[in-house]
Amino acid sequence: MAAPYTKYLRMNRIPHMWCPGCGIGIIVKALTRAFDALEWSPDDLALISGIGCTSRAPGYMNMHTLHTTHGRAISFATGVKFARPNKHVVVISGDGDASAIGGNHLIHACRRNIDMTLVIVNNFIYGMTGGQYSPTTPVGARAATSPWGNIDIPFNIAELAKGAGASYVARGHVGSGVQLERLIRGGLDHKGFSVIEVLSNCHTQYGRRNRLADPIDLIDHIAKSTVNIRKAAKMSDGDMEGKYFVGLIHKDENRREYCKGYEQVIERAQMSK
Amino acid sequence: MDNTDKKERQVVFWPGNIVAAEAAIAAGCRFFAGYPITPSSEIAHVMSKRLPEVGGRFIQMEDEIAAMGALIGASLTGEKVLTATSGPGFSLKQENIGFASFIEVPCVIINVMRGGPSTGLPTALGQSDVMQARWGTHGDRPVIAITPSYLDEVYTEIIRAFNLAEILRMPVYILLDEVLGHLSERLEIPDPSEYELLERPRPTVPPEEYKPYDSSFGDVPPMADYFTGYRWHTTGLNHDQTGFPTTDPKICQFEEERMERKVSQNLDKIISYDEFMTEDAEIGIFAFGSTARAAMVAVSDAREKGIKAGLLRAITLWPFPEEPVRKFSKQVKGIVVPEANLGQMIYEVERVIGCNCPVVGVNKVGGVPIYPGEILAKIEELA
Ligand SMILES: Cc1ncc(C[n+]2csc(CCOP(=O)(O)OP(=O)(O)O)c2C)c(N)n1
Ligand code: SF4
Numbered sequence: 255m256a257a258p259y260t261k262y263l264r265m266n267r268i269p270h271m272w273c274p275g276c277g278i279g280i281i282v283k284a285l286t287r288a289f290d291a292l293e294w295s296p297d298d299l300a301l302i303s304g305i306g307c308t309s310r311a312p313g314y315m316n317m318h319t320l321h322t323t324h325g326r327a328i329s330f331a332t333g334v335k336f337a338r339p340n341k342h343v344v345v346i347s348g349d350g351d352a353s354a355i356g357g358n359h360l361i362h363a364c365r366r367n368i369d370m371t372l373v374i375v376n377n378f379i380y381g382m383t384g385g386q387y388s389p390t391t392p393v394g395a396r397a398a399t400s401p402w403g404n405i406d407i408p409f410n411i412a413e414l415a416k417g418a419g420a421s422y423v424a425r426g427h428v429g430s431g432v433q434l435e436r437l438i439r440g441g442l443d444h445k446g447f448s449v450i451e452v453l454s455n456c457h458t459q460y461g462r463r464n465r466l467a468d469p470i471d472l473i474d475h476i477a478k479s480t481v482n483i484r485k486a487a488k489m490s491d492g493d494m495e496g497k498y499f500v501g502l503i504h505k506d507e508n509r510r511e512y513c514k515g516y517e518q519v520i521e522r523a524q525m526s527k
Numbered sequence: 528m529d530n531t532d533k534k535e536r537q538v539v540f541w542p543g544n545i546v547a548a549e550a551a552i553a554a555g556c557r558f559f560a561g562y563p564i565t566p567s568s569e570i571a572h573v574m575s576k577r578l579p580e581v582g583g584r585f586i587q588m589e590d591e592i593a594a595m596g597a598l599i600g601a602s603l604t605g606e607k608v609l610t611a612t613s614g615p616g617f618s619l620k621q622e623n624i625g626f627a628s629f630i631e632v633p634c635v636i637i638n639v640m641r642g643g644p645s646t647g648l649p650t651a652l653g654q655s656d657v658m659q660a661r662w663g664t665h666g667d668r669p670v671i672a673i674t675p676s677y678l679d680e681v682y683t684e685i686i687r688a689f690n691l692a693e694i695l696r697m698p699v700y701i702l703l704d705e706v707l708g709h710l711s712e713r714l715e716i717p718d719p720s721e722y723e724l725l726e727r728p729r730p731t732v733p734p735e736e737y738k739p740y741d742s743s744f745g746d747v748p749p750m751a752d753y754f755t756g757y758r759w760h761t762t763g764l765n766h767d768q769t770g771f772p773t774t775d776p777k778i779c780q781f782e783e784e785r786m787e788r789k790v791s792q793n794l795d796k797i798i799s800y801d802e803f804m805t806e807d808a809e810i811g812i813f814a815f816g817s818t819a820r821a822a823m824v825a826v827s828d829a830r831e832k833g834i835k836a837g838l839l840r841a842i843t844l845w846p847f848p849e850e851p852v853r854k855f856s857k858q859v860k861g862i863v864v865p866e867a868n869l870g871q872m873i874y875e876v877e878r879v880i881g882c883n884c885p886v887v888g889v890n891k892v893g894g895v896p897i898y899p900g901e902i903l904a905k906i907e908e909l910a
Contacts, residue, residue: 264760267771297756302600313760313771318753320603321762322596323626329593333600333608334753336586337558341754359596362589516584523579 259286262296264316271310275469277428277454281375282311284431285346288439299342302331304356306348307382307456308375325355328363328372335370339513343370344442350380350388353409357389363447364418368512371441371448374411377456385459392496396463411451416504421446421511423504427453429477433500440502446511453480453498536715543707544611546678546714547637548573550685551609553716555724556635557583558606560597562590562616565649566705567639570611591616595623595636602632603761605752607689611637614647617656617663624698625664630761631740631750631786633692633727635685637701639708640816642867642894651894652705654816655868660700661845667783669790671797672700672845674815678712683722684799684842690725691797695789696747702844704867706817706896730757739770742781746788790846799842800851804830808837810906811859811884813852813876815841818865818897825902834910844872849879856880861909865889865897885909 256265263286272278289299299317303309305324312319322330327345335343352360352374363372379397380386387397389409397404416423422444426434434452441448455461455472466472483501486494541549548570551559559574561567575585584601588594594610602608612620617638627634640656642648656663660672671691675684685701692699730737730749739759741748748768751757764772765779773779790797804826805811814822819840829836839855841848856862856876861884864873873888880886887905891897 296758298754300753313762316758318603318758319760320600321760321764322599323622323763326592326596326623329588329596330600332586332588332593333558333560333597333602334604335600336584336597337601337604337606338754358589359593362593516579520579520582523576524582527580 259283259290262286262289262316264314267314270314272307273458275455275457276307277377277456277473278308278311278375280428280431281373281434281452281454282314284435284438285344285373286315287435288442291435291439292442294342294442299344300331300334301344301346302327302334303346304348304351305382306351306380308346308348309351311346325351326359327351328356328359331370332363332368335368336513336516339369342442345370345372347372347374348381349374349376349378349390349411353389353411353414360415361418364415364420364449366512367419367421367447367509369445369447371438371450373438374449374451375454376411376451377454377460379456379460381456381459385463395460397460398463412449412503415449415451419509420449420504421506421509422448424449424502425451425453425498425500427476427480427500428455429473429480437502444505446506446509534718534720536718538713538715540711540713541678542569542709542711543678543681543703544569544639544709545573546681547611547685547701547703548577549716550682551635551689552577552581552583553719554686554689555607556609556689557581558598558601558608559583559585559610560588560594560601560608561610561612562588562594564613564616566641566708567611567613567637569708570637570639574609591619592623595620595627598634599623599627599632602634603753607693608634609637610634611639613639613641613649614653614656615645617659621664625666625668626763627698628664628668628786629666629763631696632698633696634698635688635692635701636698637703640702640704642705642892648894650705652817652867652896653892653894654704654818654866655871655892657702657844657868658871660702667787669697669787670700670845671695671697671790671843672702674702674841674844675707676816676819676840678707679714680842681707682714683717686722686724690723693727694725694747695793696727696750697789702816704817734758738768740766740768740782742768742785746785746792794846797843797846798848800848801840801842803838803840805837805839805855807835808858809835809860810837810909811855811862812836812838812902812906813841813862813864813872814838814866815844815872818867821897821899822865822902824899825906828899828903829906834906836906847875847879852876852879853883856883859884861885861887863887863889863902863905863909865902867891867897
């Protein structure tokens, strides 16, 4: 029997276009399991992406799916959600898509706190275009456009989202699918703008240039560089150097959600008529 | 027409931008996403006040790119949607406008044109975005751009723009300019019984059989609203009838040509123009937008001097009214093309008429309107 979450997949679109072993598959699975756990109907669900390897995910998923322009997915999603506030809207985006070209939309969606979920697949590189460095490439790492080592200081996406006002922020990684599913489910369930950053492996473009060409080695490397947020609280800054904490980073249930706010606008406008 | 049973019209004295916003609401627009920019901002002001009153939604996005994205998202749910901008914002919107054209989503985009390139002359008129309207986004795609000259026409043409966007599943531009956006004029608001509001074709087949670009229904395939049971995929990659990506050259060719046909096979529905004293005209003027108002005065002034001038005024600028312009060029000794740019539509006039008659431009870009006397001087040269 097919697993229950396959109802969220377009099985006839598979095989997919991703490299064997790519972390995006693990993330898509966690996402579908989270939908299933919440019993969300595909008819009430829109999945929206920009451009990149990650952004190809909607094509394989059985719901309303919109593959938009590079960096702009959040703005399309805002239009869908604001027009139909009682439906579910999810965005899936690469690190370049979400934090470089789409960085402005990211921070404003956080600030606005509109009820949707953003899954950012942070594979530390521009995968689709051939491995150029992105805003999350570690200093010193090699990329197609940093052959002498990257000097560009990276973003901490989760902290950026928290600082900009997102009311649910979590970080997971492809080495732990179970935790990832839980973090995504928490974000989907939360009424507000939720950001789940997922550290993922692009062994083809990132790993190959950084002595981690094997997907298992790279996933291991990522897993070893993560520290659970509770444990991180007890560690010194020195020990945290080069590490990423994972888990639920921030949750605020009191921040006003945008569509709820607009209901008041409608009420005021109609009362004064 | 028998006027006796016509409903009494509301008479107003409004600036063009307010006319534009109220017309959009009358046309059924219930969603606006925008980013403030002079000289278009009053449209957003009115929409932010009026939309929640009528149960619609207004959102101010972080930039014009986002506004265009939100607009497309809302249109996919079935809303009639509007954005308004000016030159710099129009430039920023271009990539997503191409996306809207390619996934075939209805939307109306108002560009209240300012003067100059770059930031240019924010508070003064220009007509220099007309070629950008046609060619501004990369790749081929059909375009409809409407250039009203009077405020009553702004009202009726905006209603027509929403209807065209819906029935052809595509973006439609309304190109105003600073003068039209800010001048106030007396106008009568047509009663809703005087016009028809049209809707996009929606699927009649069950969801399992639905294909978002199914050309067996014609060149404008039915479009399902999100969350109505039709779970379709759409992408800005070249796609086939099912909406999924393809690189098959035959399919790509077919789909892009089908898209073009939505305009080229419906010219009679789309093209609109007006003629003033053309029957016996010996000298022609081709003009559009607010400049056509000066052209009309120039025609009367020329007639007073004994020169038989006539005006062909484009209401639809794109697709270009080729046939009327060609016919006109066979009748007159020459055509004057006044436009508030350094010469853009004049190329189109020349292309269409070949060697039928000489064409001269009157071009001004300093943010001041072209005056009737400046057009008259060219008419006299040609006479
Ligand atoms: C406006 C624009 N600029 C550039 C590109 C080229 N481009 C396609 S995908 C991509 C980067 C993808 O990287 P990321 O967002 O990190 O996603 P990944 O492929 O790693 O999943 C770029 C630069 C584009 N499609 N559009
Ligand atoms: S290039 Fe990288 S991100 Fe893209 S599919 Fe291959 S491994 Fe995955």
